[in-house]
Amino acid sequence: MTERIVILTGAGISADSGVDTFRDPNGIWAKHNVEDVATPQGFARNPARVHEFYNGRRRGLGSVQPNAAHRALARLEAEFPGEVLVVTQNVDDLHARAGSRNVIHMHGELAKVRNARTGQVFPWQDDLSVDSRCPVSGEAGVLRPHVVWFGEMPLLMNEIAAALDACDLFASIGTSGNVYPAAGFVAEMRTLGLAHTVEINLEPSQGASLFAEQIYGRAAETVPAWVDRILRG
Numbered sequence: 001m002t003e004r005i006v007i008l009t010g011a012g013i014s015a016d017s018g019v020d021t022f023r024d025p026n027g028i029w030a031k032h033n034v035e036d037v038a039t040p041q042g043f044a045r046n047p048a049r050v051h052e053f054y055n056g057r058r059r060g061l062g063s064v065q066p067n068a069a070h071r072a073l074a075r076l077e078a079e080f081p082g083e084v085l086v087v088t089q090n091v092d093d094l095h096a097r098a099g100s101r102n103v104i105h106m107h108g109e110l111a112k113v114r115n116a117r118t119g120q121v122f123p124w125q126d127d128l129s130v131d132s133r134c135p136v137s138g139e140a141g142v143l144r145p146h147v148v149w150f151g152e153m154p155l156l157m158n159e160i161a162a163a164l165d166a167c168d169l170f171a172s173i174g175t176s177g178n179v180y181p182a183a184g185f186v187a188e189m190r191t192l193g194l195a196h197t198v199e200i201n202l203e204p205s206q207g208a209s210l211f212a213e214q215i216y217g218r219a220a221e222t223v224p225a226w227v228d229r230i231l232r233g
């Protein structure tokens with residue numbers, strides 16, 4: 001009897017909402033240089049360029065909606081008799097807007113900013129610039145996107161590790177398995193040997209062979225069908 005489900009999601013679950021993935025042919029990293037816009041060094045070199053990159057993506061949130069895959073995971077959390085945790089690599093707010101409550105954003109969130117000096121995090125819908133002032137200290141030049149950059153530690157890793165250790169079903173949805181530590185979760189699950197593992201993706205990811213089960217297709221179609229199967233027991 002499945003009692004605890006952990007679901008890792010990546011950009012592929014938001015693709016059917018019209019949100020660009022990172023590594024597909026016309027993805028984000030085909031249009032932007034990772035070092036310039038997604039590293040602490042890039043931000044130190046040219047903060048205005050990094051702010052513009054995230055401002056464009058934050059503005060885009062207003063014109064996209066959750067898709068059937070996000071809604072299916074929210075239904076799973078609402079109707080499944082055990083625990084359901086979504087651990088997302090995505091910085092969009094589509095899981096929450098679909099109704100998921102138990103969500104960990106391990107790479108941060110577009111709709112939040114952080115005071116780089118104090119660590120305080122604030123909701124933020126507007127554009128951010130070097131002149132933006134901290135809502136608490138009033139200081140300018142201290143705010144950064146609350147997004148985890150390459151070379152930085154993802155958020156809430158202790159909570160994630162505890163959830164992985166305790167779960168009996170691990171699903172990975174819409175991720176290419178290129179970026180650690182998320183890409184290593186399935187290997188951890190195999191070592192623990194306590195959970196069934198399933199990859200739900202458009203095509204086999206880097207770690208496809210490590211999953212006990214694979215389901216391929218567009219998430220907006222495959223995830224609702226998978227959730228129906230889980231809820232039917």
Ligand code: APR
Pocket residue numbers: 009010011012013015016021022023024027089090107173174175176177178179200201202203204205217218219220
């Ligand atoms: N349905 C299901 N899967 C899809 C769909 C779709 N409609 N469209 C694309 N995919 C799959 C692709 O086949 C690919 O395997 O989603 C995956 C997206 O992979 P990436 O673009 O690498 O995104 P992701 O795995 O989330 O990247 C992880 O890398 O750049 C960092 O911080 C960034 O969180 C991101 C991390």
